[in-house]
Amino acid sequence: MHSHTLKVDSVQLEFDDRKILQDVFLSCSTGEVVGLLGRNGCGKSSLLRIIFGSLNCGYKHVSVDGQHISKGYHKNRIAYLPQHNYLPSGIKICKLAKPFVDPLLWSNFSDHPAYQQHRYKTVGELSGGELRQLETLMIVYSRADFILLDEPFTHISPVQADTLKTLVKTCAKTKGIIVTDHQYYNVLGVSDRIILLDNGCTRPIKDDADLVTYNYLNKK
Numbered sequence: 001m002h003s004h005t006l007k008v009d010s011v012q013l014e015f016d017d018r019k020i021l022q023d024v025f026l027s028c029s030t031g032e033v034v035g036l037l038g039r040n041g042c043g044k045s046s047l048l049r050i051i052f053g054s055l056n057c058g059y060k061h062v063s064v065d066g067q068h069i070s071k072g073y074h075k076n077r078i079a080y081l082p083q084h085n086y087l088p089s090g091i092k093i094c095k096l097a098k099p100f101v102d103p104l105l106w107s108n109f110s111d112h113p114a115y116q117q118h119r120y121k122t123v124g125e126l127s128g129g130e131l132r133q134l135e136t137l138m139i140v141y142s143r144a145d146f147i148l149l150d151e152p153f154t155h156i157s158p159v160q161a162d163t164l165k166t167l168v169k170t171c172a173k174t175k176g177i178i179v180t181d182h183q184y185y186n187v188l189g190v191s192d193r194i195i196l197l198d199n200g201c202t203r204p205i206k207d208d209a210d211l212v213t214y215n216y217l218n219k220k
């Protein structure tokens with residue numbers, strides 16, 4: 001197995017002269033799950049989209065193994081689960097899954113109960129949680145070396161969230177994963193390291209007390 005390191009720094013993002021991201025340093029290596037937390041509107045989705053390459057910004061430096069990359073999605077280096085549903089309606093799940101899933105991981109993916117149960121349905125025939133679960137599975141089992149997950153736990157029940165955490169941990173043996181979600185306990189439960197996005201800056205977090213200091217959690 002090859003080990004890789006993704007590094008992101010010097011990100012400058014403004015919307016309408018409002019600075020959103022300005023002092024970002026984020027890294028993720030194969031074998032690691034990095035949790036990204038932050039209050040509503042702090043720029044988490046924007047940062048993931050910048051890393052993936054689907055959002056342009058004033059400046060960014062994104063590299064894999066020291067080599068600058070401008071579009072993370074090129075050559076399947078990075079896969080991204082967007083915050084909102086991305087699969088087109090009207091096409092059966094079994095048809096949609098093929099181009100996403102790494103052929104080497106197909107048997108793991110296709111054995112998953114969610115795929116077994118829903119493969120002959122279209123997006124419109126699935127509940128919000130069933131769709132979210134399948135969308136997440138397709139990204140996690142993709143060819144990419146790095147996986148960015150934007151709110152994978154939203155809409156899914158606690159038991160299925162636990163199953164997803166186990167899957168993410170297993171997948172992180174061969175990939176690097178960055179995950180963000182407002183279900184912060186699930187992010188804490190699956191991550192090896194936590195980074196908080198606060199006022200456009202990334203801050204490494206050691207424990208819950210840090211999350212209180214930066215006003216992400218209320219003091220108990």
Ligand SMILES: Nc1ncnc2c1ncn2[C@@H]1O[C@H](COP(=O)(O)OP(=O)(O)OP(=O)(O)O)[C@@H](O)[C@H]1O
Nearest residue numbers: 015016020038039040041042043044045046047083
């Ligand atoms: N296209 C846009 N034009 C103007 N402002 C935008 C645009 N996209 C995002 N923003 C603003 O940028 C900020 C960061 O948005 P982003 O979606 O990255 O936040 P977030 O941390 O993911 O939020 P949430 O946790 O609520 O999903 C927000 O204040 C948002 O209003």
